[in-house]
Amino acid sequence: MAFRKDLVQISSWIMPNTKVLDLGCGSGELLRILQQEKNIEGYGIDNDINNIKMSLKNNINILQFDLDNGLKDFESNSFDYVVLAQSLQVIKNPQELIKEMRRIGKEIIVSFPNMGHWSSRLQLLFRGMMPITQSLPFKWHDTPNIHLCTIEDFLIFCKENNLNIEEVLVTNHKQQASLFTKIAPNFFGQIATFRIR
Amino acid sequence: MNENNMLNLQTYIVDFNKPLKLSSGKVLEKYTLKYETYGTLNKDKSNAVLVCHALSGNHHAAGLYSNEEKPGWWNNMIGPEKPIDTNKLFVVCPNNLGGCHGSSGPSTINPENKKIYGSDFPIITVSDWVDSQKNLMKHLGINRWKFVIGGSLGGMQAFQWSVQYPSMIENCIIIAAAPKLTAQNIAFNEVARQAIMKDPNWCDGNYLENNVSPNQGLALARMLGHITYLSDESMKEKFGRDLKLSKLNYNYDVEFQIESYLRYQGEKFVSGFDANTYLLMTKSLDYFDPIKDMGDMFISNLNITNAKFLVISFTSDWRFPPIRSKEIVKILINNNKRISYSEINADGGHDAFLMNNQDYFDVMKEFIDEACNGI
Structure with a gap:
């Protein structure tokens, strides 16, 4: 399986020999790479037993926690980075979780699928139906994604919550940044990755 | 019998003549430990596993004797190609001191007066068990356990090992346990x-x-x-x-x-x-509280250990429910230990740690196999 572009971006933002907490870490791919290439110390959190097994196989520290129950077991400022890669949209209370991430991490990294992508807009405009896209492949009734947002929404969210955006990367359906994603990220971007302090 | 051959089940009794100083202040002048082993100790003695039993358990964790109907209490976990794989690992399971299956305990003879100990047998704590297990380890010529593993009261022994002899343990698996008992x-x-x-x-x-x-x-x-x-x-x-x-x-x-x-x-x-x-x-369950008992030593020893931890709980366990296992997890995270935690979906209650459950076995196997890389 190809390494997800947002994970490549995230790993490029992480300095060597740091401490990383990866929320919704899946099979632990990001942490595995970071451990091997950047000698980081880290923990992954996931609540799917199959991801737990795969993460153990990947030799990462994996904690089976439910992110909706918060991160109260972690001490303040105990990590250099807290990462939430493409899981923001499944969280019951994203505002609370991001607040917690900031409490624990010196820096936080959040990536999410952009609901403002042109294909989502066109589907709603012309078909009058909830969008189904490459990064959001579910029907409205069986989707785990309960808090979808656009890049514009997230920028406003950051402003309202005093989150300082250090860096943003927006990529298209080919997982690449293009001229289009640079000119009109909220229209052409499929995945957005934010580095926040 | 064939399965026993593959398991290489051996039973031993060993007498220790060096006095064992107990938490209570009393001293056990001499004592006997009965234990079973499975698998084979490798040349550099780097594949040894200590399995600690729970309240009603004993040294007979795996295999089947010809006069038995049921195999040892953890036969589903220990054996060739099972999660605790005896093709790779050498497993030691002693009957705890104070037990009643061959090790010195209240029903054995007091060598001092040749009478049955009865109520004269001193109360043994988890920390005392760990000391006695360390003596058994020395007897076997093992310097470091590849794994110390236990469920319930056995899990508490595994946890205690990591802070009592922090450099003698490479991996620690704590199942369905808690850092101390509640009032309930x-x-x-x-x-x-x-x-x-x-x-x-x-x-x-x-x-x-x-x-x-x-x-x-x-x-x-x-x-x-x-x-x-x-x-x-x-x-x-x-x-x-x-x-x-x-x-x-x-x-x-x-x-x-x-x-x-x-x-x-x-x-x-x-x-x-x-x-x-x-x-x-x-009583040893009730007394167990290493964080309080060890004071500053608890954290300083925890800092010494390089052990990798795996903590497992079961959703329906209300004796030591997941929230209690998470207390251990929290301590380990906040002391920067390498730790993984899994909450297994199981409706068997506390006894789920003894039962068949694919997720549970897979989690154990993945962790153990990964740690065994290079054996």
């Missing part, structure tokens, strides 16, 4: 003890000398314990309100299946277990 846990233990001590045959603990046994009390203690090892869900599923006979009889005989089951469990238990050992084991 102690309360259940106290009722169990009272059941035994109120039995007219208890004789202040010296019943064997008097050729009697507090079987009623011990059976009651076991029945109570057993309820706390199961879950409401598993009891419903197994027994519901099923009747033994087809109708109610309006008397106090056994009517519901669950009553019959509990009585059977109680009776079965007394034939193979010593009441004083039960008292001792429940």
